[in-house]
Amino acid sequence: AQSVSQHNHHVILSEAASLELGCNYSYGGTVNLFWYVQYPGQHLQLLLKYFSGDPLVKGIKGFEAEFIKSKFSFNLRKPSVQWSDTAEYFCAVRTYGQNFVFGPGTRLSVLP
Amino acid sequence: ETGVTQSPTHLIKTRGQQVTLRCSSQSGHNTVSWYQQALGQGPQFIFQYYREEENGRGNFPPRFSGLQFPNYSSELNVNALELDDSALYLCASSAGQGASYEQYFGPGTRLTVT
Numbered sequence: 097a098q099s100v101s102q103h104n105h106h107v108i109l110s111e112a113a114s115l116e117l118g119c120n121y122s123y124g125g126t127v128n129l130f131w132y133v134q135y136p137g138q139h140l141q142l143l144l145k146y147f148s149g150d151p152l153v154k155g156i157k158g159f160e161a162e163f164i165k166s167k168f169s170f171n172l173r174k175p176s177v178q179w180s181d182t183a184e185y186f187c188a189v190r191t192y193g194q195n196f197v198f199g200p201g202t203r204l205s206v207l208p
Numbered sequence: 209e210t211g212v213t214q215s216p217t218h219l220i221k222t223r224g225q226q227v228t229l230r231c232s233s234q235s236g237h238n239t240v241s242w243y244q245q246a247l248g249q250g251p252q253f254i255f256q257y258y259r260e261e262e263n264g265r266g267n268f269p270p271r272f273s274g275l276q277f278p279n280y281s282s283e284l285n286v287n288a289l290e291l292d293d294s295a296l297y298l299c300a301s302s303a304g305q306g307a308s309y310e311q312y313f314g315p316g317t318r319l320t321v322t
Contacts, residue, residue, distance in 0.1 A: 100250075128307040128308075139211075139313045139315055139316075140251070140300075140313040141313070142310055142311070145310075147307075147308065186250050186251070188250075195264050195266055196241070196251075196253050197253070198243075198250030198251045198252070198253075200248070200249050201248075201249070201250050
């Protein structure tokens with residue numbers, strides 16, 4: 097069965113620091129990869145997604161993620177975080193004919 | 209354009225009881241997926257409905273069942289509630305069943321089983 101792991105449970109950064117959240121999945125075939133974000137008191141929303149092509153994908157609010165097939169990874173990055181980036185971040189995977197599998201989430205706290 | 213709505217917001221039930229949660233999909237969406245999110249965990253896929261038919265199911269027992277109506281709204285029913293069923297239940301709608309269709313999530317229903 098597919099599984100998704102996220103390296104950190106809780107990350108605390110100061111504003112302007114760089115961010116990298118790790119995500120690894122356990123499926124050797126073709127995958128569709130997603131990052132979702134849940135801001136405090138808001139719905140889950142899509143941050144970015146990868147289906148094929150350029151392994152570096154850009155999303156909303158300055159986020160980007162890199163798909164590294166050989167490492168089964170899809171890490172999320174942002175060069176300079178803001179206080180408003182405080183949220184829970186979820187990595188998710190979907191393979192052909194299968195359903196979404198979400199990781200356990202990483203809580204990001206950005207200190208002003 | 210109205211987003212995905214869910215009702216009720218919160219619910220407290222006793223072990224052994226039955227519960228029905230409701231979801232109205234976003235306008236134009238024909239696919240609804242249900243997820244269970246336990247505290248401190250990511251959402252776990254329960255099942256998906258596409259044009260009123262179940263179209264995929266996660267690792268949940270048969271006491272979790274669902275319906276989708278002609279207007280594409282949906283219900284999640286849970287029978288014989290257990291304490292471990294306490295969680296946030298999320299509904300997501302999309303314009304199609306494939307992964308290329310973005311899922312739009314509702315605010316969730318917080319179920320507490322005592």
